[in-house]
Amino acid sequence: MIILNVTNLNTLPYLKFQADNIFTGTEMLGSNSVLITDEKGIIEDIIDKKDAGENIQKHVGIISPGxxxxxxxxxxxxxxxxxxxxxxxxxxxxxxxxxxxxxxxxxxxxxxxxxxxxxxxxxxxxxxxxxxxxxxxxxxxxxxxxxxxxxxxxxxxxxxxxxxxxxxxxxxxxxxxxxxxxxxxxxxxxxxxxxxxxxxxxxxxxxxxxxxxxxxxxxxxxxxxxxxxxxxxxxxxxxxxxxxxxxxxxxxxxxxxxxxxxxxxxxxxxxxxxxxxxxxxxxxxxxxxxxxxxxxxxxxxxxxxxxxxxxxxxxxxxxxxxxxxxxxxxxxxxxxxxxxxxxxxxxxxxxxxxxxxxxxxxxxxxxxxxxxxGSFKRGKQPGIILIDKYLKSPKSLISTK
Ligand SMILES: [Zn+2]
The missing domain is CATH 3.20.20.140 (Metal-dependent hydrolases)
Structure with missing residues (x-):
């Protein structure tokens, strides 16, 4: 298990997602949270924006598991x-x-x-x-x-x-x-x-x-x-x-x-x-x-x-x-x-x-x-989708494979 910090977040090939809201599968987190996955969309963590380093994808709407x-x-x-x-x-x-x-x-x-x-x-x-x-x-x-x-x-x-x-x-x-x-x-x-x-x-x-x-x-x-x-x-x-x-x-x-x-x-x-x-x-x-x-x-x-x-x-x-x-x-x-x-x-x-x-x-x-x-827990690969804030128009950001 890799402990995420600003240094390795900027050097390792992570994907970082931020949006108006992140729905984790059970709760809604606000815009200060960043979802971190590996290149295949396997969940690493959800961390505070200030600790997430660079290259964050910013989206309008809600990010949710598939x-x-x-x-x-x-x-x-x-x-x-x-x-x-x-x-x-x-x-x-x-x-x-x-x-x-x-x-x-x-x-x-x-x-x-x-x-x-x-x-x-x-x-x-x-x-x-x-x-x-x-x-x-x-x-x-x-x-x-x-x-x-x-x-x-x-x-x-x-x-x-x-x-x-x-x-x-x-x-x-x-x-x-x-x-x-x-x-x-x-x-x-x-x-x-x-x-x-x-x-x-x-x-x-x-x-x-x-x-x-x-x-x-x-x-x-x-x-x-x-x-x-x-x-x-x-x-x-x-x-x-x-x-x-x-x-x-x-x-x-x-x-x-x-x-x-x-x-x-x-x-x-x-x-x-x-x-x-x-x-x-x-x-x-x-x-x-x-x-x-x-x-x-x-x-x-x-x-x-x-x-x-x-x-x-x-x-x-x-x-x-x-x-x-x-x-x-x-x-x-x-x-x-x-x-x-x-x-x-x-x-x-x-x-x-x-x-x-x-x-x-x-x-x-x-x-x-x-x-x-079904949820953004570490190690899962649930697919990541983007929904607009009115709960319409889903769009896949990353698949489950
Ligand atoms: Zn039926």
Whole structure:
């Protein structure tokens, strides 16, 4: 470890960054602080300006660690602008099923462009949902860190093993290239049978998992009363769900006992997650090693249902909130700052520091990559981005490689 002082700061090849503010991943430092990295952007220290010597890059705005997008579906990028807004959840799902097939060339082109868009917007790591192997080629380039969540669905209990085996084939292809950052995961409470949850829960043991959670009010309605738009979904799909019996509990309360084995589980959306749902998760965390993260995707909520999480969700869970863009099928852009900007207006109790922390430190912790990403601690290489002081227009100053 090198102790930094004025002499070696001027002779060794350090990079020095100063701005109106430096956001460290957890707190905001003012313009008197200078971030010191080596040539590759590995963090050395944050020191006072008067001790930093010469050749300081001065920037207007906020310097931050690169952003972590905890919920995306890169493979759906070719559906940008294809599905109309405000259809509600069930019709959105039906349209995805109907329209997702496309020539491989178009799919690959859209994936490449969407990744470039994320990089341009300061995103350095992504929790990415995969139903196909379509994103493997792009991910092999190593431009962004991905945790691949290979997603399985199947609500009919008799199909559990068959669905599991099909998902396992896709998982094995990902695991060949990305053995440490691929997990088989359930799609959502309303699309996974108990039998399939059981098969999945063992494979997620001590790994990082995710599930779509309470994205629409109809999801809770289906579980609490056995009625509503999800019964229409299965009718349209020609799937007999007469076996299904409501437990008169919310969707999360009905399936939470399947979420006990992963080391971390990212719950995506949480639009209709109540305080009592959160209490159920807390008691699971108290009895197991599982940690839960709430991944907020407000612009996808706006696109599909125009419903948003309850502000109360944020109040007690600030260290467990992370952000996601969802896919270009339900968002106009893959940009966490646009999500932050919207949340800033929507949820008055959240500070800039809270919002930036969701996008950096918390996201890195949710994806288990805090040894490299999410904050400006010595030895990390989190990428350095510049944001203007109004939290718009992110720009990469230095990458993570
Ligand atoms: Zn999603």
């Amino acid at each position: 952003f972590i997008n905890c919920h995306c579906h890169l493979e759906l990028s070719h559906l940008k602008g294809v599905i109309p807004e405000h259809t509600g959840m069930v019709d959105f799902i039906l349209q995805i099923l109907e329209k997702r097939a496309s020539p491989q060339e178009l799919i690959q082109d859209a994936i490449e462009k969407a990744e470039a868009e994320m990089i341009a917007n300061g995103i350095v790591a992504v929790g990415d949902i995969c139903n196909t192997t379509n994103t493997i080629n792009q991910k092999k380039k190593g431009n962004i860190y991905y945790h691949n969540f290979i997603e399985i669905s199947g609500f009919v209990p008799q199909s559990a093993q068959e669905r599991f085996d099909a998902g396992l084939d896709i998982y094995n292809e990902f695991a060949t290239h990305f053995p440490n950052n691929s997990t088989l995961v359930p799609h959502a409470p309303y699309s996974v049978s108990n039998d399939l949850f059981e098969l999945l829960s063992d494979t997620s043991k001590n790994k990082i998992s995710t599930i779509h959670n309470q994205e629409s009010k109809e999801e809770n309605e289906f579980f609490e009363q056995g009625i509503g738009d999800f019964t229409r979904l299965y009718k349209v799909l020609g799937i007999d769900i007469s076996f299904f019996e409501s437990q008169h509990k919310t969707s999360l309360a009905s399936i939470a006992h399947h979420l006990t084995k992963a080391s971390k589980t990212i719950l995506a959306h949480d639009t209709f997650t109540s305080s009592s749902d959160v209490e159920i998760l807390k008691s699971i965390s108290g009895n197991t090693k599982t940690q839960f993260y709430f991944c907020i995707c407000v612009l996808a909520n706006k696109y599909i249902t125009r419903s948003f999480p309850n502000q109360a969700l944020f109040e007690k869970n600030l260290s467990n909130i992370v952000l996601g863009t969802d896919s270009l099928a339900s968002n106009h852009t893959l940009n966490l700052l646009t999500e932050i900007e919207f949340m800033k207006n929507k949820f008055s109790t959240l500070s800039d520091v809270d919002l930036l922390r969701f996008a950096t430190n918390n996201g890195a912790s949710a994806l288990g990559i805090e040894n490299k990403y």
